[in-house]
Amino acid sequence: MSIDKLKIGFIDYVLDPQRPGRSGLSDIVWDMAENLTDLGHQVxxxxxxxxxxxxxxSVHRIPIPPMGLRNVVGNIWLLRRAAKMVRTFxxxxxxVPEYMSSAVCVLSRCSVPIVLTVPGNIYHRLSVPNGSGYEWHYAQVLKVAAKISAKKCRRVIAISQEMKMWWEKTGSLPERTPYIPLGVNHERFYFVDHSRQILKDKLLGGGDSVIFIYVGRLSTEKGLMDLVDAVASxxxxxxxxxxxxxxxxxxxDQLQKKITDYGLTSIITICAWVQQDTLRLWYSAADALILPSFTEGMSRTMGEALACGTPVIGTDVAGISDHIRNGANGFKYKVGDIxxxxxxxxxxxxSPDSLRNLRKSALTYFRETLMWPTITRRIVEEVYLSMLNESDNVRNSI
Structure with missing residues (x-):
């Protein structure tokens, strides 16, 4: 094994097969993979x-299972195929970017060290009222997979300080649970000048307003009903x-009804998903990203907003608290404090200048802390090499 050049495998199945690197967790995989190749590693x-x-x-195709991707049986079928392929390299x-893959790999007796980077932890989500969003049977599968992964993975990278605590509670040893946040692709997310002019047909009342955006799933655990109540009050x-x-x-539908009942339809607009190339325009046009979440492992939209120089207003949970500083790159408030x-x-x-004056420090924080090249170097040095040197030391002592 060469210290200078590692051979690294990724398993990537949480995605739209037609949009690799742009959906599910696939963008995390591809961002890490491309940055690792830039460092000279074989991926x-x-x-x-x-x-x-x-x-x-190098891409190695796994056929889509006969029962499809969007079910537990199909997932396990595909992952068992992936585990078999791992043994041939x-x-x-x-x-891996999620703990179904890591659980199946370790149960398949893969001898290769498994590293897990995952946005969240099922036990954390279940501990938060309205935090899960999963069907009961799928949550049970995830609980088993999380336990197996925590105990058997050589490293579980915690993406926030709170996630480190939860993974250690799930069974990962503290020394095998480094804290390294997720990175953001600075070539995909960056400040776009004149973004309000570009989006003018989509902005109510033109681009002169104070603009707030939320980006993500419209579900209970995201705290959006609290946001509407706060605007109304x-x-x-x-x-x-x-x-x-x-x-x-x-x-x-429930969210739209509340907006209508409050008479806020001219103030709050629900927009459809947009492509990432368009999303950077929204971040750049906004005065702030709002994250009213009840639970977050580490909000990826937070990092994307900071990459565009956009301050963040969010709850004091997990990854938000790790990165947002009141009056520096955004503002925080307690969960549920409408x-x-x-x-x-x-x-x-x-006083909209109180946000606009934070744009420079938001961007500076991103460049110093959350760019993928910085994160990837940390993963190589603090995780891969540390883990492999540990294995070499064990072999040499035998």
Whole structure:
């Protein structure tokens, strides 16, 4: 095994097969893979698609199972195929972005060290009221997979301080649970000048308002009903503000009804999902991203917003608290504190420069902390090499 050049395998199946690197957790896999190749490592991706986004990355196609991808049986069928393929390669490390893959690999007796980077932890989500969003039977499968992965993976990378605590509670040893946040692709997310002019046909009342956006799933655990209640309770006039909720999900109809009942349809607009190339325009046009979540492992939209120089207003949960500093790159409030959120919104609506003056520090924080090249170097040094040197030391002592 060469310290200078590692052979790294990724398993990538949480995706739309027609959009590798742009959906599910596939963008995490491809961002890590491309940055690892830039560092001189040899990278292979095993997944249910044939397209490659980068000729330097070797792609090995796993057929889509007869029962499809969107069910537990199909997932396990595909992952068992992936585990068999892993045994045919001489990988130094296998790195996966979720714990179904890691559980199936270790149960399949893969001898290669497994590293897990995952956005969340099922036990954490189940501990939060309205936090899961999973059907009961699928949650049980995830609980078993999380336990197996925590105990058997050589490293579980915690993407927030709170996730480190939860993975250790799930069974991962503290010394095998490094804290390294997820990175953001700075070539995909960056500030776009004149973004409001570009989006003018989509902005209510033009681009002169104070603009807030939310990006993500419209579901209970995201706290969006609290956001609507907070906007409705603001004492000062809110006619100069616009809120755009970008996404879709099971809460959409209920959310729209609440917006209508409050008479806020001219203030709050639900927008459909947008492509990432368009999403950077929304981040750039916005004065702030709002994250009213009840639970977050580490919000990826938070990092994307900071990459565009956009401050974040969010709850004091998990990865948000790790990165957002009051008055520096955004504002935080306690989970469920509708009045606290209303006060922050009222303050920044009345004094929009209090947000716009934070754009430079938001971007500086991103560049220093959350760019993928920085994160990937940390993974190589603090995880891969540390783990492989540990194995060498054990072999030498025998």
């Amino acid at each position: 292979h991706i095993l997944g249910p698609y044939s397209e490659t986004l980068n000729p330097k990355v 001489n990988f130094d490390v296998v790195h 603001i004492k000062a006039p809110v006619s100069s503000a616009r809120f755009y909720l970008i996404g879709d999900g099971p809460l959409r 009045d606290g959120l209303a006060r922050i919104l009222q303050q920044v609506i009345q």
